[in-house]
Amino acid sequence: MAGQLKEVRNRIKSVTSTQQITKAMKMVSAAKLRRAQDAIVQMRPYAKKLQEMLSNIVSNSEGGVGMALASERPVEKVLFIVLTSDRGLCGAFNSNLIKLTKATIAEKYATQHKKGNITIWNIGKKGYEHFVKNKYNADATYKDIFQRLSFENVQKAAQAAMKAFEEKQVDVVEIVYSQFKNAATQKFEVERFLPIPKVEKKEGATKADFIYDPAKELLVAELMPKILNTQLYKAILDSNASEHGARMTAMDKASENANEMLRTLKISYNRARQAAITTELTEIVSGAAALQG
Secondary structure, X not given: OHHHHHXXXXXXXXXXXXXXXXXXXXXXXXXXXXXXXXXXXXXXXXXXXXXXXXXXXXXXXXXXXXXXXXXXXXXXXEEEEEEXXXXXXXXXXXXXXXXXXXXXXXXXXXXXXXXXXXXXXXXXXXXXXXXXXXXXXXXXXXOOHHHHOOHHHHHHHHHHHHHHHHOOOOOEEEEEEEEEEXXXXXXXXXXXEEOOOOOOOOOOOOOOOOOOOOOHHHHHHHHHHHHHHHXXXXXXXXXXXXXXXXXXXXXXXXXXXXXXXXXXXXXXXXXXXXXXXXXXXXXXXXXXXXXXX
């Protein structure tokens, strides 16, 4: 009985220590989330409007100079830029992104996958570790971006993707990331990066007649790379905020589960202690009665 009591006491102590860690991690994630949320909320309207503007320009252009990044061709080689986290303990955040990547490959690019023409650029260690373990063609060049998150570092990755597309090393570039909604909600997305998607024209809609100043070729050549850099940076900020929100929610849930476990353990401990006391009292009473007899 004494051994059982000691075991329960040790478990209570262990769960209490774990709960203190989860509460501390929740507070840290909440502080990081506030900064990450402010960054993406300020960035998103600007990036969205730039992306719409670029899609409209591409949709109303008949090819020509500066449209290499919008040219569609038969898809032989595909590049995925998958944004996961560097650390775990954030619920199903990483596993959902990995599942979405695999599902997209199976649904849209199964033929290219069989030929070994799928390349995955991992931003975040967790995704890289998984895809390497499962023998995908994973690239670790940009996996440490979250450790030094800045527009300049993201720009290097975006420019490398644009260069690979222009040189026809890849025919399609897809971004797999988590769009931040709020601390408890993330929306997992696959977004076309290259070629630049065109706006679907509605029936009866008139063609927009833009006036370009300076010349259209100069404007497009200058704007396209900058807008694409911004698009990838926006996705990374989204993913960063989503990660901290997912971790804060997971740690909050873990703290609640620890409370429930502590309540159950304390009930078990009190029952075992009561049984031990009852047994001891019974032995004392029985011994006294035997002596009197």
